[in-house]
Amino acid sequence: MSDVEAVRFDLRPYHAMRALAGLWVALALIDWPGVGCWLTAALYVCAAYYTRTHRTGWPADVEDFLAKRGWALPRNIPETVDRHPPIPFRPxxxxxxxxxxxxxxxxxxxxxxxxxxxxxxxxxxxxxxxxxxxxxxxxxxxxxxxxxxxxxxxxxxxxxxxxxxxxxxxxxxxxxxxxxxxxxxxxxxxxxxxxxxxxxxxxxxxxxxxxxxxxxxxxxxxxxxxxxxxxxxxxxxxxxxxxxxxxxxxxxxxxxxxxxxxxxxxxxxxxxxxxxxxxxxxxxxxxxxxxxxxxxxxxxxxxxxxxxxxxxxxxxxxxxxxxxxxxxxxxxxxxxxxxxxxxxxxxxxxxxxxxxxxxxxxxxxxx
Structure with a gap:
């Protein structure tokens, strides 16, 4: 069975952003009306648009996690190694x-x-x-x-x-x-x-x-x-x-x-x-x-x-x-x-x- 056949759904970041936006809209309409829910939903809509237009993918560890469970198609993009340490190794x-x-x-x-x-x-x-x-x-x-x-x-x-x-x-x-x-x-x-x-x-x-x-x-x-x-x-x-x-x-x-x-x-x-x-x-x-x-x-x-x-x-x-x-x-x-x-x-x-x-x-x- 190929990787494509084993994947139930190719979940991408913009799918997750859309789902979260929908969740906050539902909360605003059903249970928690108010500007807070609408503002949060709007931010997730913007995030969905950004990740889709820029073809943003998952980080390598997240992609592997999803691929093992059939939730995403593995793209096998080489993981870059960061040569710059986050801190100086001194006080x-x-x-x-x-x-x-x-x-x-x-x-x-x-x-x-x-x-x-x-x-x-x-x-x-x-x-x-x-x-x-x-x-x-x-x-x-x-x-x-x-x-x-x-x-x-x-x-x-x-x-x-x-x-x-x-x-x-x-x-x-x-x-x-x-x-x-x-x-x-x-x-x-x-x-x-x-x-x-x-x-x-x-x-x-x-x-x-x-x-x-x-x-x-x-x-x-x-x-x-x-x-x-x-x-x-x-x-x-x-x-x-x-x-x-x-x-x-x-x-x-x-x-x-x-x-x-x-x-x-x-x-x-x-x-x-x-x-x-x-x-x-x-x-x-x-x-x-x-x-x-x-x-x-x-x-x-x-x-x-x-x-x-x-x-x-x-x-x-x-x-x-x-x-x-x-x-x-x-x-x-x-x-x-x-x-x-x-x-x-x-x-x-x-x-x-x-x-x-x-x-x-x-x-x-x-x-």
Whole structure:
């Protein structure tokens, strides 16, 4: 059987863009009327026109994935090898770090943008379903009487319902976040070593470590929650003035701990450590560069702020921008880890050697 006979449908990028445009039009007409859906649909129509007129094909890894399943005709276009590394193999400045993250995302968008787009869409659908169910429950008079007393006070049943909703949200969000962190760290690591990134392979590897990352995230949040609980207790204890130093100390401690543990997920994924050991290793790497890590994080937070503000105008901004933001931020975190290791050892030489070996070129000169 020839390749043409084995293909059920030759799916091209413009077909996918048309399907997504149709989906958003359907949502606008049926369930979510508003400018956001129409704007998103218009962007996908423009993308479909561009990819068709320019005969844009799939990246090699996506094409292989589709061809193996009979969803696209293999065109066997030779894959070009990029001889230019995304980062200098030495300690980086903050702009170099972000430029490197941008290069990695542009070169590997099916993995670092496409997968987050699918997962974020799943988040939106799951949250919409939860909101609908909660609305139906709260709209029932019988349920409302069970949750609210005659004077409008919340009954114990309300606390149980809120706890259940919170647990469902955690069950949806945390594994997805763990998957994205693992995916971003491993893909960025392979990119700076010059290895080929196959999105199906990376997705499979990320799934294997997502639960470990999820547990680390939970431990991280519990530390922050404990400090916040101390602050709340101090504020409402009746001795607020006397306990003001405790509130301030806990606030500063939350900031410092957040910085010192910020690369612990990357450590867990790339160095295959346990939760406690990942925290310890993160502190060891960050303790001499607290100010630098703070600046790196403030830069991406400042970049995300306009997106959050624009999302108040239309949520379509979040749908379009969030996968790109996610891909860049995850790469930045991995490159911050690599930068710290290069400042404290010969990690840069290790990356340089791997890049030369995997790209088939001569080893790059240092500096």
């Amino acid at each position: 980086m400045t903050v702009p170099e770090l972000y430029r490197g993250a941008g290069k990695i995302v542009l070169r590997n968008w099916p993995t670092l943008v496409g997968v987050p787009a699918v997962i974020h869409t799943g988040f939106v659908l799951a949250l919409a379903a939860i909101a609908y169910v909660v609305g139906q429950i709260m709209g029932s008079r019988q349920t409302a009487s069970m949750l609210l007393g005659a004077d409008g006070d919340l009954r114990p049943g309300a606390a149980v319902l809120m706890l259940m909703i919170f647990m469902v949200l955690c069950a949806v969000v945390l594994p997805g976040d763990g998957l994205l962190i693992s995916l971003g760290a491993q893909a960025a690591d392979k990119a700076v070593r010059g290895e080929r990134i196959r999105f199906d392979e990376m997705f499979h590897r990320a799934k294997q470590s997502k639960l470990a990352v999820c547990r680390l995230i939970i431990a991280y949040y519990l530390i922050g929650a404990a400090l916040l609980l101390i602050q709340i207790t101090a504020v409402f204890s009746g001795f607020y003035i006397a306990l003001m130093p405790v509130v301030v100390v806990c606030g500063v401690a939350s900031l410092v701990i957040g910085i010192m543990l910020s690369i612990a997920p990357v450590v867990l994924v790339l160095e295959q450590r346990g939760i406690a050991d990942s925290f310890r290793r993160s502190i060891e790497l960050c303790k001499s560069a607290v100010g630098r890590i703070l600046v790196v994080n403030l830069v991406w937070i400042a970049g995300v702020a306009p997106v959050v503000m624009l999302s108040k105008v239309t949520w379509a901004v979040v749908v379009i921008a969030s996968p790109v933001v996610c891909g860049v931020v995850r790469c930045v975190q991995m490159l911050a880890y690599a930068d710290l290791r290069m400042r404290q050892g010969d990690y840069g030489q290790e990356l340089r050697t791997d890049w030369a070996r995997n790209t088939g070129g001569e080893e790059l000169a240092g500096g």
